[in-house]
Amino acid sequence: DQQVKQNSPSLSVQEGRISILNCDYTNSMFDYFLWYKKYPAEGPTFLISISSIKDKNEDGRFTVFLNKSAKHLSLHIVPSQPGDSAVYFCAAPRGTSGTYKYIFGTGTRLKVLA
Amino acid sequence: DVKVTQSSRYLVKRTGEKVFLECVQDMDHENMFWYRQDPGLGLRLIYFSYDVKMKEKGDIPEGYSVSREKKERFSLILESASTNQTSMYLCASSLGLGPQHFGDGTRLSIL
Numbered sequence: 001d002q003q004v005k006q007n008s009p010s011l012s013v014q015e016g017r018i019s020i021l022n023c024d025y026t027n028s029m030f031d032y033f034l035w036y037k038k039y040p041a042e043g044p045t046f047l048i049s050i051s052s053i054k055d056k057n058e059d060g061r062f063t064v065f066l067n068k069s070a071k072h073l074s075l076h077i078v079p080s081q082p083g084d085s086a087v088y089f090c091a092a093p094r095g096t097s098g099t100y101k102y103i104f105g106t107g108t109r110l111k112v113l114a
Numbered sequence: 115d116v117k118v119t120q121s122s123r124y125l126v127k128r129t130g131e132k133v134f135l136e137c138v139q140d141m142d143h144e145n146m147f148w149y150r151q152d153p154g155l156g157l158r159l160i161y162f163s164y165d166v167k168m169k170e171k172g173d174i175p176e177g178y179s180v181s182r183e184k185k186e187r188f189s190l191i192l193e194s195a196s197t198n199q200t201s202m203y204l205c206a207s208s209l210g211l212g213p214q215h216f217g218d219g220t221r222l223s224i225l
Contacts, residue, residue: 009154041123042219043118043216043217044157044216045216046215089156089157101159102214104149104157105156106154106156107156
């Protein structure tokens with residue numbers, strides 16, 4: 001079964017600098033991953049995805065990198081802005097029947113300091 | 115834009131009550147999900163449904179049931195509410211392998 005780990009519960013970064021959020025997974029049968037952002041009192045919103053045919057996917061200030069051999073992905077935010085302060089979850093397919101089911105990490109709380 | 119609407123933002127119920135949480139999506143998605151979010155535990159899947167009247171247990175189904183009579187609506191039922199079910203409940207929907215779209219959540223307190 002898939003396990004997804006976000007080992008840093010929190011991260012503080014100065015405005016304008018780079019934020020790097022990390023995520024490790026165990027089952028590489030299905031290499032398609034998602035990042036979500038969650039503000040307090042709101043549901044998570046989809047941010048960016050990456051599949052195994054790529055090792056990088058970029059969308060504006062957000063870039064996700066996938067290292068398949070290490071079973072590791074990271075989300076880079078450059079430059080970081082105070083509005084980026086939120087909890088970030090990575091999600092990976094469960095690796096069982098039905099790849100539309102995802103398992104989520106425990107989240108990393110990002111605080112961008114003005 | 116996909117809209118997933120959860121009927122209540124905040125709900126307070128008493129131990130032993132039967133509680134219904136409702137979720138409606140407007141994009142004809144076949145997949146719908148119920149999660150709970152607790153501090154330090156992330157999002158844990160309670161139940162999901164891949165079609166009308168079809169359902170599968172997630173990681174923590176004990177104490178919960180679900181109903182999906184129409185494609186757009188997915189209900190979570192707490193059969194006999196207990197204090198350990200106090201949590202933030204999130205509904206989501208998705209199309210095929212696409213990302214899940216979430217509602218704003220229901221913060222449920224069981225007293």
